[in-house]
Amino acid sequence: MAHVSDLIESDIAQYLKEHEHKSLLRFITCGSVDDGKSTLIGRLLFESKMLFEDQLAAVESDSKKFGTQGESIDFALLVDGLAAEREQGITIDVAYRFFSTDRRKFIVADTPGHEQYTRNMVTGASTADVAILMVDARKGILTQTRRHSFLVSLIGIRHIVVAINKMDLVEYSEGVFNNIVEEYQAFAAEVGIEKITFIPMSAFKGDNVIECSERMPWYRGTTLMGYLETVEVDDERAQRLPFRMAVQWVNRPNLDFRGFSGLLAGGKIHPGDKVRVLPSGKESTVARIVTMDGDLDEAVAGQSVTLTLEDEIDVSRGDLFVKSDQPASVAKQFETTVVWMHEEALLPGRTYLMKVGTQMVSATVTDIKYQVNVNTLEHTAAKSLDLNGIGICSLSLDRDIAFDPYKENQDTGNFILIDRLTNSTVGAGMINFALRRSHNITIQHVDVNKEGRGSAKHQKPCIIWLTGLSGAGKSTIANLVEQKLFAMGRHTYLLDGDNVRHGLNKDLGFTDGDRVENIRRIAEVAKLMLDAGLIVISAFISPFRSERRMARELVEEGEFVEVFVNTPLDVAEDRDVKGLYKKARRGELKNFTGVDSPYEAPEDPECDLRTAGYSADECAEQVVEYLQNNGYLG
Incomplete structure (x- = not known):
C-alpha cells in the first residue's frame, strides 16, 4: 500500500505538470475609484478556489467589521492588503495576484483609481496582455475612465474589456448598458482603441463573471472568465515577431565555453541561423542553443537561453541579437x-x-x-x-x-x-x-587632438568649475586664478556667469529649467575649449548637483576640477554687492538661489574654499596649488 506522503508528492507533481504547459495571461483592472476592481479580483480568486481557509475566515470577519451586510463576503478585502487601503476603502498601490483555471494561468494587477496614483497604474499596465476597464453602471464614463483608457492605448495593450459593473444597482437595465457602450465607443474612436469587448456584470453578485447571468437574458456575449481563458496572449503574438534577444550576461564558466544569455523578446531562433549583433553590426552563425535541461533545436519568444556562436566576435551585455535578414534599427x-x-x-x-x-x-x-x-x-x-x-x-x-x-x-x-x-x-x-x-550627423575625425594641443602649451587641459551662492566670491576668485596662471605662461579662458548671459545665453531666464539649460550650454562650450588644449575657468552658481555631474561626465576622468566657494548664506547676503538679495527678499526677483530656489552644495569637491578668514587672493592661491600638485601645469 502506498504511503500517504508518496500520494501527496505524486499529486503535487501531477498538479505542477498540468500547470507547466498552460499559457499565462497577464491582465490589469483599472478605472475610477470604487468601480469594483478589487471586488472583481477577489471574486475571481474565490471562484478559482485559490484561497486558504484562514484567508477566507479573515475576510469573512473583516467583511462584518467593515460593514458588509448579511452573510455576503466583501471580496475587495482579499486584495486591499495595505492597512491604509482597508481604512480608506481604496486601492493606493498595485496589488498582484495569481490564480489559475483548467485552461490557463493568470497574473492580475489591481491598479489604483485615484489620479495621483496614475504612475502606479502605468507600472501595472506595462506587462499586461489585457486591460479590464471597470465602469460603474450608475455613473457611466468618468474622467478617470478616459484617463486610464488613454494610458492603456498609449502603452499598447491590444485587448480591452469594458466591464460595466454594478448592474444589480440599476436593475440590470439593457438601456443603461447600451447608453454606456455608445458613449465609450465614441471616445474610443478618438483615442484609436479598436478591439473592445463590452460585458455587463456585477462583481458583487457574480453576474457574468464566471457564469452567464439569468438576470440579463438580453446579453448573449461571453462571460469575463470565458473571455480571459480564450483571448490571445502576447507571448503567442511575440513568436510571430522578428527574432530579438538582448544580451543579459556573457557566460564564461571556463576557457572552453563562451555563450551569450538572454530572454527572447520576439521570434524564434535555431542552430545554423545567421545572426547580427547590434549596434556593432558584426555577424555570425548560431552554433548551439544551451539551457540547463540540455540543448534545444528551437527557442521561441519568452524563453531564456544561452546562444553560442561559430565565430569569435565581440559581444557585450546590452547588445541585441537579431537575424541577419531581420535587423532592428540603430540610432541615438x-x-x-x-x-x-x-x-x-x-x-x-x-x-x-x-x-x-x-x-x-x-x-x-x-x-x-x-x-x-x-x-x-x-x-x-x-x-x-x-x-x-x-x-x-x-x-x-x-x-x-x-x-x-x-x-x-x-x-x-x-x-x-x-x-x-x-x-x-x-x-x-x-x-x-x-x-x-x-x-x-556623425563625428568627424581630426588629426590634431586635445593631448597634442595641451602638450604644445606645456599644460594638461582641464575645466576648473567654481560653484557657490551669489555673492560667494566666485567671479573674483576665478579672475585671480586666471591672472596667476597667465603670469605663469599658461593658456586659459574664463567663462563668467554674467558675461555669458549677455550673449550665448541671453535668451534664458532663471527658472529651474532655464538654469539647467544654461549650465548644459556652458558645459558644452567648456568641453570645446578643453579640446583646444586650454585650462578653462568657469564661475557659475550652478545650483544643482545633477548638472554639475553632467558637466563632469562630458569630459574624461581627471579633467574636471570642482571648486566649491564655500561661503555661508548669511555672509553672502551681507555682501550683496549687486543688491540682488534685497530684491529677492522683497519679492521683486523670483527663483533666486538661496532665497526661493535651492542650492545643492557639492558633496566631494576637489577644492573646498572656506572663504571665512581667507582673502580672495589666498583662495585663488589654493586653487593654483591644487593644479600644481596634481600635474595640470606641466
Missing part, C-alpha cells in the same frame, strides 16, 4: 513618449540614466514637443513635465542603441529613466521613431 536620437513618475519635474537639458533592455546609457531630454492632457486629449505647450505628466519628447543618448519602435515590439521599444544621484526611477517611456538627424 529619438522621438519618445514619456510618462513622468516623480515629484521633481522633468527638465529639458538635464541628464538621466536610461535603461533600455539590458543596456544602461546616458540620456538627455533635448526638447518637450508638447504635453498631452489625458482628460481632454488636447496637446499643450510645456517646458517641463510634472508628476503623472505625459509628453512627446526628443531624447538624445551618449551612444547608439539598437531598438524597435514600441508599436512593433514593446520589449525592445520601451525604457525607463533613472535619476543619476538617487538611482530612483523617475520616468517610463516608449520609443516612437529615430530622428532623421540621428543618421545624418
Whole structure:
C-alpha cells in the first residue's frame, strides 16, 4: 500500500505538470475609484478556489467589521492588503495576484483609481496582455475612465474589456448598458482603441463573471472568465515577431565555453541561423542553443537561453541579437513618449540614466514637443513635465542603441529613466521613431587632438568649475586664478556667469529649467575649449548637483576640477554687492538661489574654499596649488 506522503508528492507533481504547459495571461483592472476592481479580483480568486481557509475566515470577519451586510463576503478585502487601503476603502498601490483555471494561468494587477496614483497604474499596465476597464453602471464614463483608457492605448495593450459593473444597482437595465457602450465607443474612436469587448456584470453578485447571468437574458456575449481563458496572449503574438534577444550576461564558466544569455523578446531562433549583433553590426552563425535541461533545436519568444556562436566576435551585455535578414534599427536620437513618475519635474537639458533592455546609457531630454492632457486629449505647450505628466519628447543618448519602435515590439521599444544621484526611477517611456538627424550627423575625425594641443602649451587641459551662492566670491576668485596662471605662461579662458548671459545665453531666464539649460550650454562650450588644449575657468552658481555631474561626465576622468566657494548664506547676503538679495527678499526677483530656489552644495569637491578668514587672493592661491600638485601645469 502506498504511503500517504508518496500520494501527496505524486499529486503535487501531477498538479505542477498540468500547470507547466498552460499559457499565462497577464491582465490589469483599472478605472475610477470604487468601480469594483478589487471586488472583481477577489471574486475571481474565490471562484478559482485559490484561497486558504484562514484567508477566507479573515475576510469573512473583516467583511462584518467593515460593514458588509448579511452573510455576503466583501471580496475587495482579499486584495486591499495595505492597512491604509482597508481604512480608506481604496486601492493606493498595485496589488498582484495569481490564480489559475483548467485552461490557463493568470497574473492580475489591481491598479489604483485615484489620479495621483496614475504612475502606479502605468507600472501595472506595462506587462499586461489585457486591460479590464471597470465602469460603474450608475455613473457611466468618468474622467478617470478616459484617463486610464488613454494610458492603456498609449502603452499598447491590444485587448480591452469594458466591464460595466454594478448592474444589480440599476436593475440590470439593457438601456443603461447600451447608453454606456455608445458613449465609450465614441471616445474610443478618438483615442484609436479598436478591439473592445463590452460585458455587463456585477462583481458583487457574480453576474457574468464566471457564469452567464439569468438576470440579463438580453446579453448573449461571453462571460469575463470565458473571455480571459480564450483571448490571445502576447507571448503567442511575440513568436510571430522578428527574432530579438538582448544580451543579459556573457557566460564564461571556463576557457572552453563562451555563450551569450538572454530572454527572447520576439521570434524564434535555431542552430545554423545567421545572426547580427547590434549596434556593432558584426555577424555570425548560431552554433548551439544551451539551457540547463540540455540543448534545444528551437527557442521561441519568452524563453531564456544561452546562444553560442561559430565565430569569435565581440559581444557585450546590452547588445541585441537579431537575424541577419531581420535587423532592428540603430540610432541615438529619438522621438519618445514619456510618462513622468516623480515629484521633481522633468527638465529639458538635464541628464538621466536610461535603461533600455539590458543596456544602461546616458540620456538627455533635448526638447518637450508638447504635453498631452489625458482628460481632454488636447496637446499643450510645456517646458517641463510634472508628476503623472505625459509628453512627446526628443531624447538624445551618449551612444547608439539598437531598438524597435514600441508599436512593433514593446520589449525592445520601451525604457525607463533613472535619476543619476538617487538611482530612483523617475520616468517610463516608449520609443516612437529615430530622428532623421540621428543618421545624418556623425563625428568627424581630426588629426590634431586635445593631448597634442595641451602638450604644445606645456599644460594638461582641464575645466576648473567654481560653484557657490551669489555673492560667494566666485567671479573674483576665478579672475585671480586666471591672472596667476597667465603670469605663469599658461593658456586659459574664463567663462563668467554674467558675461555669458549677455550673449550665448541671453535668451534664458532663471527658472529651474532655464538654469539647467544654461549650465548644459556652458558645459558644452567648456568641453570645446578643453579640446583646444586650454585650462578653462568657469564661475557659475550652478545650483544643482545633477548638472554639475553632467558637466563632469562630458569630459574624461581627471579633467574636471570642482571648486566649491564655500561661503555661508548669511555672509553672502551681507555682501550683496549687486543688491540682488534685497530684491529677492522683497519679492521683486523670483527663483533666486538661496532665497526661493535651492542650492545643492557639492558633496566631494576637489577644492573646498572656506572663504571665512581667507582673502580672495589666498583662495585663488589654493586653487593654483591644487593644479600644481596634481600635474595640470606641466
